[in-house]
Amino acid sequence: MTARTNRQWILTARPQGDAFEDCLAWREQPVPEPGPDQVLVRTIYLSMDPSNRIWMQQASYIPAVPLGEPMWGVILGEVVESRNPRFRPGDLVTGMGAWADYCLSDGKGLGPVPRIPGLPLQAFTGVLGPTGLTAYFGLYDIGRPQPGETVVVTAAAGAVGSMVGQFAKLRGCRAVGICGSDEKARWLVEELGFDAALNYRGGPAELRRGLKAACPSGIDVYFENVGGWISEVAYGFLNLRARIPLCGLISQYNAAEPQPGPRNMDILLVRRCRMEGFIVLDYMDRAGEMLREVGPWLADGRLKWKVDVDHGLETAPRSLRKLFSGGNTGKLVVQVGEEPAA
Numbered sequence: 001m002t003a004r005t006n007r008q009w010i011l012t013a014r015p016q017g018d019a020f021e022d023c024l025a026w027r028e029q030p031v032p033e034p035g036p037d038q039v040l041v042r043t044i045y046l047s048m049d050p051s052n053r054i055w056m057q058q059a060s061y062i063p064a065v066p067l068g069e070p071m072w073g074v075i076l077g078e079v080v081e082s083r084n085p086r087f088r089p090g091d092l093v094t095g096m097g098a099w100a101d102y103c104l105s106d107g108k109g110l111g112p113v114p115r116i117p118g119l120p121l122q123a124f125t126g127v128l129g130p131t132g133l134t135a136y137f138g139l140y141d142i143g144r145p146q147p148g149e150t151v152v153v154t155a156a157a158g159a160v161g162s163m164v165g166q167f168a169k170l171r172g173c174r175a176v177g178i179c180g181s182d183e184k185a186r187w188l189v190e191e192l193g194f195d196a197a198l199n200y201r202g203g204p205a206e207l208r209r210g211l212k213a214a215c216p217s218g219i220d221v222y223f224e225n226v227g228g229w230i231s232e233v234a235y236g237f238l239n240l241r242a243r244i245p246l247c248g249l250i251s252q253y254n255a256a257e258p259q260p261g262p263r264n265m266d267i268l269l270v271r272r273c274r275m276e277g278f279i280v281l282d283y284m285d286r287a288g289e290m291l292r293e294v295g296p297w298l299a300d301g302r303l304k305w306k307v308d309v310d311h312g313l314e315t316a317p318r319s320l321r322k323l324f325s326g327g328n329t330g331k332l333v334v335q336v337g338e339e340p341a342a
């Protein structure tokens with residue numbers, strides 16, 4: 001092995017509140033050698049996900065990242081050495097990796113990334129990656145929207161939200177997005193074809209007025225990405241037997257203490273609403289199902305997608321912060337290494 005350097009972000013403490021960047025330290029080590037059945041993967045793209053923040057703090061649907069170890073993240077990378085018969089050097093793969101230039105994997109949970117002429121590799125970090133699966137199955141399987149119904153989605157200009165609204169339109173629904181700036185709202189309506197988009201920064205009363213105008217027939221599917229006071233306002237518009245796919249609660253992830261839920265949960269009772277949490281990992285084996293329907297939408301441009309790229313592994317903690325300040329539009333990734341020639 002040549003003396004290549006592996007730059008990494010190490011988790012040094014459990015964040016208690018907002019300042020998660022203080023819990024990450026830069027370390028440089030020699031690139032490791034793969035052991036039996038292992039592969040060495042060079043990171044090209046590192047996915048920035050709100051769940052990174054959860055994994056830093058506590059066990060959830062996966063264990064917490066161990067202290068003193070490289071931070072975990074979903075990566076798209078290239079196999080550079082392999083002692084695993086399933087992989088060869090040069091293979092492009094995606095799965096759980098590390099905030100590092102290189103990581104070792106036993107291959108479990110590592111899937112192939114195909115090269116499709118005309119389709120940028122970045123598509124596999126978002127629309128054809130976990131983001132797309134989350135939006136597709138969260139909306140269609142759990143939200144079960146019917147043509148003519150109204151779908152409202154929060155964090156609408158983000159990775160998942162921007163897909164949810166478009167998937168709603170593609171099933172003949174009215175799509176309304178809630179997001180954090182007028183510029184994002186314009187993007188959703190003018191570029192992605194949402195019927196309406198509302199900036200929540202004006203506070204509860206303004207959002208209530210906006211939803212009243214944007215959802216004249218009430219809300220049939222409320223795709224939950226955020227939680228907190230925005231949900232409380234939206235619940236007021238839920239129709240009888242409305243569905244709430246509970247995808248995420250990003251407004252809570254940096255809270256030092258558990259936050260009280262919306263105060264008007266009685267609406268869910270009286271209007272017989274159904275809320276169901278889900279985790280994208282449960283849908284990994286149904287990716288083919290999604291690809292069959294979404295592939296043609298991508299090919300003919302009916303489904304649009306945007307990847308927001310930060311450059312350099314050193315930017316990763318600052319980049320993650322953008323998810324909590326609203327600094328991203330579409331799927332946020334850090335480009336760590338160069339794409340190989342096609």
Ligand SMILES: NC(=O)c1ccc[n+]([C@@H]2O[C@H](COP(=O)([O-])OP(=O)(O)OC[C@H]3O[C@@H](n4cnc5c(N)ncnc54)[C@H](OP(=O)(O)O)[C@@H]3O)[C@@H](O)[C@H]2O)c1
Nearest residue numbers: 050155158159160179180225247248249250251279280326
């Ligand atoms: N269940 C699953 O398996 C699964 C999988 C992937 C993602 N998720 C969840 O889906 C949600 C979206 O994730 P993503 O990866 O697509 O991220 P994203 O939407 O691309 O980025 C997060 C966005 O959330 C908004 N936001 C942040 N703090 C907020 C707050 N306090 N109030 C309102 N909006 C806030 C920001 O946009 P604004 O400018 O609009 O504020 C930000 O751009 C997250 O809750 C995440 O945990 C769940």
